[in-house]
Amino acid sequence: MAETAKTKKVIIPKKHPMPTQDAGERVKNFNEVALGYAIETAVTEAERCIQCKKSPCLAGCPVEVDIPAFIKLMAEKDFAGAIKKLKEKNALPAICGRVCPQESQCEMYCTLGKKHEPVAIGRLERFCADWELEHGVTLPEVVPPNKLKVAIVGSGPAGLTCAADLAKLGYQVTIFEALHVPGGVLMYGIPEFRLPKKVVQTEIDNVRKLGVDIQVDSVVGKLATVDELLNEGFQAVFIGTGAGLPYFMNIPGENFCGVYSANEFLTRTNLMKAYLFPEYDTPIRIGRKVAVVGGGNVAMDSARTALRLGAEESWIVYRRSKEEMPARIEEAEHAEEEGVKFAFLTSPTQIFGNEQGWVERMECLRYELGEPDESGRRRPVPISGSEYIMEVDTVVMAIGQGPNPLVPRTTTGLAVTKKGNIVADLKTGATSKSGVYAGGDIVTGAATVILAMGAGRVAANAIHQYLAGKNT
Amino acid sequence: MFKILEKDILSPVIKQMEIEAPRVAKKCQAGQFVILRLHEKGERIPLTIADFDRNKGTITIVFQEVGKSTRELGKMEAGDQIVDFVGPLGLPSHIEKFGNVICIGGGVGIAPVFPIARALRDIGNNVTGIIGARTKDLLFWEEKMRAACDELKVTTDDGSYVRKGFVTDVMKEIIEDKGKDNIALILAIGPQPMMRVVCNVTKEYGIKTIVSLNSLMVDGTGMCGCCRVTVGGQTKFVCVDGPEFDGHLVDFTELAKRSAIYLEKEREALDYHKCTCGGAS
Numbered sequence: 089m090a091e092t093a094k095t096k097k098v099i100i101p102k103k104h105p106m107p108t109q110d111a112g113e114r115v116k117n118f119n120e121v122a123l124g125y126a127i128e129t130a131v132t133e134a135e136r137c138i139q140c141k142k143s144p145c146l147a148g149c150p151v152e153v154d155i156p157a158f159i160k161l162m163a164e165k166d167f168a169g170a171i172k173k174l175k176e177k178n179a180l181p182a183i184c185g186r187v188c189p190q191e192s193q194c195e196m197y198c199t200l201g202k203k204h205e206p207v208a209i210g211r212l213e214r215f216c217a218d219w220e221l222e223h224g225v226t227l228p229e230v231v232p233p234n235k236l237k238v239a240i241v242g243s244g245p246a247g248l249t250c251a252a253d254l255a256k257l258g259y260q261v262t263i264f265e266a267l268h269v270p271g272g273v274l275m276y277g278i279p280e281f282r283l284p285k286k287v288v289q290t291e292i293d294n295v296r297k298l299g300v301d302i303q304v305d306s307v308v309g310k311l312a313t314v315d316e317l318l319n320e321g322f323q324a325v326f327i328g329t330g331a332g333l334p335y336f337m338n339i340p341g342e343n344f345c346g347v348y349s350a351n352e353f354l355t356r357t358n359l360m361k362a363y364l365f366p367e368y369d370t371p372i373r374i375g376r377k378v379a380v381v382g383g384g385n386v387a388m389d390s391a392r393t394a395l396r397l398g399a400e401e402s403w404i405v406y407r408r409s410k411e412e413m414p415a416r417i418e419e420a421e422h423a424e425e426e427g428v429k430f431a432f433l434t435s436p437t438q439i440f441g442n443e444q445g446w447v448e449r450m451e452c453l454r455y456e457l458g459e460p461d462e463s464g465r466r467r468p469v470p471i472s473g474s475e476y477i478m479e480v481d482t483v484v485m486a487i488g489q490g491p492n493p494l495v496p497r498t499t500t501g502l503a504v505t506k507k508g509n510i511v512a513d514l515k516t517g518a519t520s521k522s523g524v525y526a527g528g529d530i531v532t533g534a535a536t537v538i539l540a541m542g543a544g545r546v547a548a549n550a551i552h553q554y555l556a557g558k559n560t
Numbered sequence: 561m562f563k564i565l566e567k568d569i570l571s572p573v574i575k576q577m578e579i580e581a582p583r584v585a586k587k588c589q590a591g592q593f594v595i596l597r598l599h600e601k602g603e604r605i606p607l608t609i610a611d612f613d614r615n616k617g618t619i620t621i622v623f624q625e626v627g628k629s630t631r632e633l634g635k636m637e638a639g640d641q642i643v644d645f646v647g648p649l650g651l652p653s654h655i656e657k658f659g660n661v662i663c664i665g666g667g668v669g670i671a672p673v674f675p676i677a678r679a680l681r682d683i684g685n686n687v688t689g690i691i692g693a694r695t696k697d698l699l700f701w702e703e704k705m706r707a708a709c710d711e712l713k714v715t716t717d718d719g720s721y722v723r724k725g726f727v728t729d730v731m732k733e734i735i736e737d738k739g740k741d742n743i744a745l746i747l748a749i750g751p752q753p754m755m756r757v758v759c760n761v762t763k764e765y766g767i768k769t770i771v772s773l774n775s776l777m778v779d780g781t782g783m784c785g786c787c788r789v790t791v792g793g794q795t796k797f798v799c800v801d802g803p804e805f806d807g808h809l810v811d812f813t814e815l816a817k818r819s820a821i822y823l824e825k826e827r828e829a830l831d832y833h834k835c836t837c838g839g840a841s
Contacts, residue, residue, distance in 0.1 A: 266779070267779060268597055268604075268643070268644040268646070276779075276783075305644050305645065305646040306583075306646075307646060307647075307649065307781055310587065310649060311583055311584065311587055311647070311648070332781070332782065333783070334785045336785070336795065342795070343788055343789075343790060343795060343818065345817055345818055345820075345821045346821075348786075349784060349786075351783055351784045351785065352778060352785055352786045355778055355779060355784050356778060360603065360604070360778065361601075364601075365829070366628075366825075366828055366829045366832035367601065367832075368601045368603075369601060369602050369628060369829065370604075370778070371825035371826075371828075371829070373822065373825065444817060445814065445817030445818070492783060493782070493800075494781060494782065494800070
């Protein structure tokens with residue numbers, strides 16, 4: 089019987105589409121764009137997984153979620169079992185299901201994807217996490233607490249994961265967060281319409297429930313240095329301070345009013361809720377025509393945010409072509425649906441302002457693609473004499489972020505790279521300083537939420553071994 | 561939460577508060593600043609530290625009510641709680657024995673000058689203080705500054721107290737009196753136009769001048785770049801590279817323009833909250 093059922097199983101070639109808010113509507117609000125699968129859709133999508141023997145998807149997950157196992161439980165409608173399975177490896181599933189670049193991770197390796205579209209692993213993960221948020225959270229098992237204290241610097245994805253893993257192992261974990269709310273880039277960077285802040289705070293509350301103490305308003309490097317933390321009874325320190333230093337292009341006119349770093353533009357909007365000004369105190373000024381320079385997720389987030397803040401036109405200005413854009417495919421598609429315009433193979437050379445110091449226009453240069461560079465993408469080559477003027481009144485620089493130097497500069501004996509990233513063993517997170525570990529963007533440069541979480545997990549294991557060795 | 565322990569009204573628009581923040585008080589140095597947020601919908605307000613008491617675990621702030629948030633803070637009383645109080649941020653003042661030093665505080669800038677003047681004198685400098693305000697009512701901390709300096713000069717723009725004149729007039733007299741070569745350093749904190757004029761004058765004399773900038777900020781930890789300012793042709797972040805810079809290198813014209821970005825929004829906020837927080841007084 090089972091045999092027959094199997095042979096007769098018809099494979100649905102495409103992923104079930106994600107229900108979304110209508111593009112014309114959503115561009116007027118900050119509510120979440122992707123609405124999530126209904127139960128029936130989730131189950132049928134889970135049934136698309138053929139439970140192949142090799143499970144290549146596993147290799148694509150930086151935190152080693154047992155993907156076939158959780159999907160199997162979903163197909164059996166055991167959502168409680170599925171979320172439990174997910175949480176064995178992933179402390180923040182509601183977040184990963186929303187912001188992971190699945191197309192270049194788990195879903196890229198899916199067997200089904202060879203002939204058809206891969207299983208929508210990310211959407212299924214999100215479904216399970218949301219199901220749990222609705223039905224009440226069961227906490228993972230925590231071993232009895234020991235007396236060993238570990239400090240975590242930064243409460244972004246790396247720090248939260250490291251903290252959750254260590255707390256589950258019985259450590260007394262304190263997270264020090266510089267801003268007034270925990271979450272790091274999940275709160276200040278990724279917009280509400282892509283990752284609702286309520287979802288983030290619920291996930292963080294779950295980390296708190298494991299016994300993790302989160303101290304906000306605590307700038308390590310200023311209030312206390314890493315060395316002081318080690319002297320004050322913390323046996324190990326994990327640094328996950330992220331890529332908190334905005335890059336500018338160093339072109340003339342970048343300090344005119346109306347030129348924002350993407351960090352500032354998004355922080356004002358997301359963290360400080362400038363879109364609710366004047367009910368909220370922090371203002372933002374949006375012009376009629378906005379140019380966002382860059383092609384990553386941060387650039388898409390900024391361009392889409394600009395439209396929601398009331399800009400008449402919002403442009404992505406990117407020096408390579410559409411194919412090379414590092415943004416998640418879905419984000420670029422959503423941006424396009426919402427009316428974001430794209431100027432590919434284009435990069436600004438100068439910004440001009442008026443008497444009062446406000447941006448008026450931007451000079452751009454056109455590019456063509458040459459030979460592949462060290463990143464494997466075709467190198468953009470400027471076309472001489474192709475300068476032209478773009479009339480804009482707001483410019484957002486979304487060309488990447490570097491490591492925030494506050495902690496590296498104030499910690500003795502901590503090796504850093506030329507760019508200022510902390511040097512850490514990617515297999516353990518160990519730095520040049522005994523007892524000090526690091527992971528996430530502060531080590532790798534700006535990357536993804538899930539890679540930072542993977543680094544947090546690796547460091548937690550290494551810290552566990554280090555402390556177990558030290559205290560036996 | 562951070563408790564306001566004491567409140568003093570220095571003038572109708574200038575208030576002083578002592579805030580309980582033991583961890584910040586333990587670490588802070590003269591010249592650094594804090595960021596506070598009044599409530600969940602509040603903005604992050606940067607204020608330079610006016611005084612601190614490590615034993616008591618307190619930080620003193622002095623602020624002028626200009627926008628919606630500072631007016632709101634001005635209405636809070638001793639015993640009230642502030643939701644966030646972050647610090648110490650920025651680099652401390654560079655304190656060493658220079659020799660003869662002039663410390664100038666203009667308007668609400670008198671407050672942040674005080675701990676720096678004290679630190680400079682403690683290390684053995686001969687400190688001449690100059691404090692000035694538009695009018696007598698806006699002048700404060702005369703006795704406190706007198707105690708922190710070897711000598712203190714006071715002036716008012718309108719002549720309503722001690723003498724008539726700007727702080728720069730007094731400064732010029734001192735420079736002429738002592739001789740420009742006998743003054744090692746000038747520190748000036750106050751409204752941007754005042755700092756600019758001080759720098760223009762001292763540049764002619766060739767006297768090194770330090771200013772403390774109060775640019776717009778959001779996070780205050782180098783993350784957003786809102787506070788960027790051009791110093792000597794290079795972009796610097798006031799929050800992590802400052803707040804103090806060589807005044808002769810600061811592009812004050814750009815600073816003034818960038819400081820005015822949200823003036824219109826400030827008015828909008830005041831109008832919106834008129835009924836709830838008192839609005840224009």
